[in-house]
Amino acid sequence: xxxxxxxxxxxxxxxxxxxxxxxxxxxxxxxxxxxxxxxxxxxxxxxxxxxxxxxxxxxxxxxxxxxxxxxxxxxxxxxxxxxxxxxxxxxxxxxxxxxxxxxxxxxxxxxxxxxxxxxxxxxxxxxxxxxxxxxxxxxxxxxxxxxxxxxxxxxxxxxxxxxxxxxxxxxxxxxxxxxxxxxxxxxxxxxxxxxxxxxxxxxxxxxxxxxxxxxxxxx
Amino acid sequence: xxxxxxxxxxxxxxxxxxxxxxxxxxxxxxxxxxxxxxxxxxxxxxxxxxxxxxxxxxxxxxxxxxxxxxxxxxxxxxxxxxxxxxxxxxxxxxxxxxxxxxxxxxxxxxxxxxxxxxxxxxxxxxxxxxxxxxxxxxxxxxxxxxxxxxxxxxxxxxxxxxxxxxxxxxxxxxxxxxxxxxxxxxxxxxxxxxxxxxxxxxxxxxxxxxxxxxxxxxx
Amino acid sequence: xxxxxxxxxxxxxxxxxxxxxxxxxxxxxxxxxxxxxxxxxxxxxxxxxxxxxxxxxxxxxxxxxxxxxxxxxxxxxxxxxxxxxxxxxxxxxxxxxxxxxxxxxxxxxxxxxxxxxxxxxxxxxxxxxxxxxxxxxxxxxxxxxxxxxxxxxxxxxxxxxxxxxxxxxxxxxxxxxxxxxxxxxxxxxxxxxxxxxxxxxxxxxxxxxxxxxxxxxxx
Amino acid sequence: xxxxxxxxxxxxxxxxxxxxxxxxxxxxxxxxxxxxxxxxxxxxxxxxxxxxxxxxxxxxxxxxxxxxxxxxxxxxxxxxxxxxxxxxxxxxxxxxxxxxxxxxxxxxxxxxxxxxxxxxxxxxxxxxxxxxxxxxxxxxxxxxxxxxxxxxxxxxxxxxxxxxxxxxxxxxxxxxxxxxxxxxxxxxxxxxxxxxxxxxxxxxxxxxxxxxxxxxxxx
DNA sequence: TATGAATGAGGCTTCATTCAT
DNA sequence: AATGAATGAAGCCTCATTCAT
Numbered sequence: 001x002x003x004x005x006x007x008x009x010x011x012x013x014x015x016x017x018x019x020x021x022x023x024x025x026x027x028x029x030x031x032x033x034x035x036x037x038x039x040x041x042x043x044x045x046x047x048x049x050x051x052x053x054x055x056x057x058x059x060x061x062x063x064x065x066x067x068x069x070x071x072x073x074x075x076x077x078x079x080x081x082x083x084x085x086x087x088x089x090x091x092x093x094x095x096x097x098x099x100x101x102x103x104x105x106x107x108x109x110x111x112x113x114x115x116x117x118x119x120x121x122x123x124x125x126x127x128x129x130x131x132x133x134x135x136x137x138x139x140x141x142x143x144x145x146x147x148x149x150x151x152x153x154x155x156x157x158x159x160x161x162x163x164x165x166x167x168x169x170x171x172x173x174x175x176x177x178x179x180x181x182x183x184x185x186x187x188x189x190x191x192x193x194x195x196x197x198x199x200x201x202x203x204x205x206x207x208x209x210x211x212x213x214x215x216x217x218x219x
Numbered sequence: 220x221x222x223x224x225x226x227x228x229x230x231x232x233x234x235x236x237x238x239x240x241x242x243x244x245x246x247x248x249x250x251x252x253x254x255x256x257x258x259x260x261x262x263x264x265x266x267x268x269x270x271x272x273x274x275x276x277x278x279x280x281x282x283x284x285x286x287x288x289x290x291x292x293x294x295x296x297x298x299x300x301x302x303x304x305x306x307x308x309x310x311x312x313x314x315x316x317x318x319x320x321x322x323x324x325x326x327x328x329x330x331x332x333x334x335x336x337x338x339x340x341x342x343x344x345x346x347x348x349x350x351x352x353x354x355x356x357x358x359x360x361x362x363x364x365x366x367x368x369x370x371x372x373x374x375x376x377x378x379x380x381x382x383x384x385x386x387x388x389x390x391x392x393x394x395x396x397x398x399x400x401x402x403x404x405x406x407x408x409x410x411x412x413x414x415x416x417x418x419x420x421x422x423x424x425x426x427x428x429x430x431x432x433x434x435x436x437x438x
Numbered sequence: 439x440x441x442x443x444x445x446x447x448x449x450x451x452x453x454x455x456x457x458x459x460x461x462x463x464x465x466x467x468x469x470x471x472x473x474x475x476x477x478x479x480x481x482x483x484x485x486x487x488x489x490x491x492x493x494x495x496x497x498x499x500x501x502x503x504x505x506x507x508x509x510x511x512x513x514x515x516x517x518x519x520x521x522x523x524x525x526x527x528x529x530x531x532x533x534x535x536x537x538x539x540x541x542x543x544x545x546x547x548x549x550x551x552x553x554x555x556x557x558x559x560x561x562x563x564x565x566x567x568x569x570x571x572x573x574x575x576x577x578x579x580x581x582x583x584x585x586x587x588x589x590x591x592x593x594x595x596x597x598x599x600x601x602x603x604x605x606x607x608x609x610x611x612x613x614x615x616x617x618x619x620x621x622x623x624x625x626x627x628x629x630x631x632x633x634x635x636x637x638x639x640x641x642x643x644x645x646x647x648x649x650x651x652x653x654x655x656x657x
Numbered sequence: 658x659x660x661x662x663x664x665x666x667x668x669x670x671x672x673x674x675x676x677x678x679x680x681x682x683x684x685x686x687x688x689x690x691x692x693x694x695x696x697x698x699x700x701x702x703x704x705x706x707x708x709x710x711x712x713x714x715x716x717x718x719x720x721x722x723x724x725x726x727x728x729x730x731x732x733x734x735x736x737x738x739x740x741x742x743x744x745x746x747x748x749x750x751x752x753x754x755x756x757x758x759x760x761x762x763x764x765x766x767x768x769x770x771x772x773x774x775x776x777x778x779x780x781x782x783x784x785x786x787x788x789x790x791x792x793x794x795x796x797x798x799x800x801x802x803x804x805x806x807x808x809x810x811x812x813x814x815x816x817x818x819x820x821x822x823x824x825x826x827x828x829x830x831x832x833x834x835x836x837x838x839x840x841x842x843x844x845x846x847x848x849x850x851x852x853x854x855x856x857x858x859x860x861x862x863x864x865x866x867x868x869x870x871x872x873x874x875x876x
Numbered sequence: 877t878a879t880g881a882a883t884g885a886g887g888c889t890t891c892a893t894t895c896a897t
Numbered sequence: 898a899a900t901g902a903a904t905g906a907a908g909c910c911t912c913a914t915t916c917a918t
Contacts, residue, residue, distance in 0.1 A: 019877080038343045040259040044913060056879050056915095065913065119405055120339055124257050127404035140409045167410050168426060172395075178402065179394035185346035186338055187393070190359045191386050203384075207391060207434060214433025215426060238902070263888065275904050278889065457898080476781045478697040482892060494894095494900050503892065557843055558777055562695050565842035578847045605848045606864060612844070613836035614829075621835065623784035624776055628797045629824050645825060645872060652871025653864060676881070701909065713883050716910065 023061050026051055030072040035114035038121050039069055066129070074135045076118040081139045083108055089146060094154035095217065101150070102173055102212045106205045109177040116181040144170060154216070161218045169216065176208040241272050242280050249291040254333035257340050258288055285348070293354045295337040300358045302327055308365065313373035314436065320369070321392055321431045325424045328396040335400040363389060373435070380437045388435065395427040460491050461499050468510040473552035476559050477507055504567070512573045514556040519577045521546055527584065532592035533655065539588070540611055540650045544643045547615040554619040582608060592654070599656045607654065614646040679710050680718050687729040692771035695778050696726055723786070731792045733775045738796045740765055746803065751811035752874065758807070759830055759869045763862045766834040773838040801827060811873070818875045826873065833865040 029050035033042040044065055048055035062068040087104050089097040109116055122130050130136055147166040154160030184196060194200050248269035252261040263284055267274035281287040306323050308316040328335055341349050349355055366385040373379030403415060413419050467488035471480040482503055486493035500506040525542050527535040547554055560568050568574055585604040592598030622634060632638050686707035690699040701722055705712035719725040744761050746754040766773055779787050787793055804823040811817030841853060851857050 022877095038257055038259065040257060041343070043911090054879060057877090059914070060878075117343070120401070121343060123402055123404045124260075124336070124339060124343065125404075127408040130405055131408045137409060144410065165422075167414060168422065170410065171399075171406065171414060171423065172426060172430065174402070174406070175395050175398035176391075179398045180390075182339070182401065183342055183393070183397065185342045185344075186349055187390065189346040189350045190356060191363065191389065195386060195390060203387065204390065207387060210434045211391065211430040215429045241902090262886090264886090273904065276902090279903070282889095284888070460898095476695055476697065478695060479781070481890090492900060495898090497893070498899075555781070558839070559781060561840055561842045562698075562774070562777060562781065563842075565846040568843055569846045575847060582848065603860075605852060606860065608848065609837075609844065609852060609861065610833075610864060610868065612840070613833050616840065617832035617836045618828075620777070620839070621780055621831070623780045623782075624787055625828065625831070627784040627788045628794060629801065629827065633824060633828060641822075641825065642828065645829060648872045649829065649868040653867045679881090700907090702907090711883065712909095714881090717882070722909070 019061070022053055022057060025053065026058055026061065026068070027072050027075045030068050031076055031114055031118065034069060034072055034121060035076075035117040039065075039125060070129050070133065073118055073122060073129060074133055076115045077136045077139050080108070080112050080115045081143065083112070084143070089150055094150060094157050094159045095213070097150055098154065098160075098216060099209055099213060102176075102209045103205055105173050106177045106180065106208050109181050110201065113181050113184075116178055119178070120182045159218060160216050164216055169212075172212055172215065173208075176204075176211065180204060180208075238280070241276060244272065245270055245277055245280065245287070246291050246294045249287050250295050250333055250337065253288060253291055253340060254295075254336040258284075258344060263287075289348050289352065292337055292341060292348060293352055295334045296355045296358050299327070299331050299334045300362065302331070303362070308369055313369060313376050313378045314432070316369055317373065317379075317435060318428055318432060321395075321428045322424055324392050325396045325399065325427050328400050329420065332400050332403075335397055338397070339401045378437060379435050383435055388431075391431055391434065392427075395430065399423060399427075457499075460495060463490050464496055464499065464506070465510050465513050468506050469514055469552055469556065472507060472510055472559060473514075473555040477563060508567050508571065511556055511560060511567060512571055514553045515574045515577050518546070518550050518553045519581065521550070522581070527588055532588060532595050532597045533651070535588055536592065536598075536654060537647055537651060540614075540647045541643055543611050544615045544618065544646050547619050548639065551619050551622075554616055557616070558620045597656060598654050602654055607650075610650055610653065611646075614649065618642060618646075676718070679714060682710065683708055683715055683718065683725070684729050684732045687725050688733050688771055688775065691726060691729055691778060692733075692774040696722075696782060701725075727786050727790065730775055730779060730786060731790055733772045734793045734796050737765070737769050737772045738800065740769070741800070746807055751807060751814050751816045752870070754807055755811065755817075755873060756866055756870060759833075759866045760862055762830050763834045763837065763865050766838050767858065770838050770841075773835055776835070777839045816875060817873050821873055826869075829869055829872065830865075833868065837861060837865075 026047070029047050030042075032050060033047045036042070037046075044055060044058060047068070048058060051057075058068055062071060084105075087100065089101060092100055144166050147169055151160060151164045151166055151169065155162060155164065180201075188196050195204060245266070248266050249261075251269060252266045255261070256265075263274060263277060266287070267277055270276075277287055281290060303324075306319065308320060311319055363385050366388055370379060370383045370385055370388065374381060374383065399420075407415050414423060464485070467485050468480075470488065471485045474480070475484075482493060482496060485506070486496055489495075496506055500509060522543075525538065527539060530538055582604050585607055589598060589602045589604055589607065593600060593602065618639075626634050633642060683704070686704050687699075689707060690704045693699070694703075701712055701715060704725070705715055708714075715725055719728060741762075744757065746758060749757055801823050804826055808817060808821045808823055808826065812819060812821070837858075845853050852861060
């Protein structure tokens with residue numbers, strides 16, 4: 001064994017002595033595999049193979065496959081909601097803020113397909129695991145209250161039509177942004193890939209913005 | 220054995236020797252189970268239990284689990300696209316036709332959650348099986364050409380803005396109608412069920428119509 | 439359907455009305471499949487696929503898989519022993535007859551690999567089915583008595599050493615001629631194919647003749 | 658539970674955690690079953706029943722049935738070729754060495770019928786698995802080079818006729834020694850068991866020696 | 877904290893065979 | 898004489914999980 005290899009091994013071992021790092025390592029591998037193959041499709045062996053530790057550690061830290069899945073789902077939500085905080089809606093006028101929000105959400109979901117796939121997989125499982133997670137519920141409550149603020153500002157300024165509902169608005173934005181990613185495989189298989197080129201996605205983002213603003217803004 | 224049971228058995232026997240009925244019976248059970256649990260989640264035993272024949276017949280007629288899944292997917296598409304033909308767009312003025320199409324599609328998908336779930340499951344599997352099905356591709360080509368006719372009429376009459384793209388329009392309508400069903404479990408778990416009440420769905424359908432028309436109609 | 443096709447179909451149907459032809463057809467397909475894949479390796483479906491009739495006919499005429507195998511084994515022996523009768527040993531002087539017999543047997547087995555494979559498969563099955571066949575036993579009794587005649591002539595003429603045993607001589611000739619075919623796959627895989635070229639086989643036949651004559655002829 | 662059984666169980670437990678022993682145990686059982694029943698005839702359940710571990714371990718260590726078969730085939734060759742090394746040909750004069758080699762090989766194969774049966778089964782399968790095994794090819798290369806040495810010595814001493822080919826000589830010896838075992842079931846079923854008595858086998862070994870020496874030695 | 881060895885339960889599939897006409 | 902439809906039994910294999918250290 002060369003000296004370089006020894007060093008590498010030493011580094012690896014030092015990881016293993018760091019439980020948090022090991023856990024994060026496992027969760028990341030889990031997200032990839034669950035996102036790729038679904039809950040029953042993903043194999044514990046495949047997940048552990050993507051890991052720097054052994055399969056046994058998954059059981060040591062997460063109890064069982066479901067436990068790991070729940071943590072992976074939470075981690076996926078956490079990461080995405082963290083990313084959303086980068087957008088400061090309050091700094092913009094209501095109309096601009098709404099436009100920015102739709103465009104940002106559209107792009108943000110595009111950049112996080114594994115998150116979207118985790119959500120779809122959770123839908124396949126009737127949201128049974130998501131429903132049990134307080135963590136995720138808390139994360140999403142924040143998203144709604146941000147929208148409520150924006151709507152209040154928009155109605156006050158006279159830019160938005162009266163009676164805009166925060167949950168419905170979230171539904172509208174989500175529908176366009178999530179579908180774009182979640183149904184890419186079937187949609188592009190059936191209707192060609194033109195819509196998923198860079199230009200095609202840019203056009204769709206414009207359509208999404210136009211659709212939401214067309215419904216929310218006062219004519 | 221009660222008389223009722225005997226009757227049932229007799230009925231069952233009369234099904235035998237009717238291959239098409241047996242096949243349809245199996246495919247229907249398969250759609251239910253695949254829609255409920257996904258490709259790896261669904262068990263051949265559970266499917267056959269929902270059937271009036273034995274597990275063995277699944278292999279007799281469909282070869283293996285994948286073969287059955289492919290046929291179930293095709294059957295699900297066929298059924299839904301058949302239902303869509305009931306809507307005669309040509310009888311309506313372009314604006315009314317578009318409005319009717321969006322509202323109909325929204326409701327039609329709501330009424331066929333198993334189809335939507337099959338599509339989502341196929342997305343989980345990267346559309347690997349859909350891509351191989353000529354049947355499905357042909358079915359969907361029809362949907363696009365219907366839209367092209369409508370767009371042509373709308374542009375000719377001056378109701379639609381110029382440059383409406385059929386595939387993009389299909390994407391817009393689908394996003395709203397599919398997301399509404401595919402993400403119902405997570406969305407209602409996170410944001411309450413108010414949106415999935417009869418009144419909530421009615422409002423969402425209105426939103427969907429407003430969004431699409433707002434983008435397509437000439438101002 | 440064209441007229442030509444109709445004709446073909448008619449011909450086929452007329453075969454089916456000829457039980458003996460159907461049986462022969464099945465047995466020939468069975469020999470090929472059993473020889474290729476062994477008793478458990480051969481599938482009834484594969485055999486019937488090689489046939490001009492349906493799988494059901496196999497059961498109709500042969501009862502079950504074993505029944506068909508037994509008949510196929512008998513047919514294979516019959517065919518080969520029939521071929522052996524072409525060689526008229528009595529027309530030759532003892533030494534020449536022996537030489538001719540060895541060379542002929544060597545070539546004859548080479549030309550009938552399916553027979554040899556059936557024999558090896560039967561050996562794998564501990565000769566359980568051959569032992570029950572009177573047909574086969576009778577066929578082989580003839581082979582031994584032919585040898586006894588030859589030995590008697592050879593000893594009488596003084597060409598052969600005294601005490602040559604017919605069964606042992608049969609063993610000697612068979613060992614060389616059967617092994618050459620039965621072990622061709624492994625032998626050529628391990629030691630190259632040079633021995634199975636036309637020239638190589640010719641040399642081996644010479645060796646076989648030399649070995650048998652070297653042991654039987656008086657020095 | 659008797660005391661004896663308890664002891665046995667204790668012994669069994671002590672085997673656990675000794676992977677090599679478990680593997681060897683499985684391979685030995687596999688050789689017996691494959692030799693008895695062939696590749697498709699042997700059942701994984703039957704093999705595991707002959708084992709001190711569970712069926713599951715076969716898959717744990719060998720992947721699948723074919724994987725186990727390949728290892729069993731290799732182990733069978735290894736064992737037999739190991740046994741052959743006991744014979745020190747270089748210590749004997751060429752003529753004596755050749756005589757010893759033929760007699761030894763004849764007896765050695767007789768004592769290892771499972772090996773011969775594995776070879777025949779591999780021939781049934783067209784040597785598909787043997788061809789992939791480097792292990793086996795290497796083992797057999799050694800056998801040929803031993804023969805080449807002997808031939809060189811015999812030609813140098815003038816005992817052997819010129820032009821003896823190692824592969825052909827190996828073929829000659831193998832034919833007689835392998836056929837004797839591989840075809841014992843059919844041969845004894847057809848021509849009686851006299852040849853497989855102790856005396857009969859002794860005579861056949863003499864015949865085999867005479868046949869080979871008769872062809873190789875200079876007259 | 878960490879792990880290689882082991883496993884029970886259950887899933888998918890094959891195959892010879894029979895049923896009903 | 899012939900057959901398409903149907904099937905029970907049994908085989909192979911996978912997978913999450915636990916054992917023993």
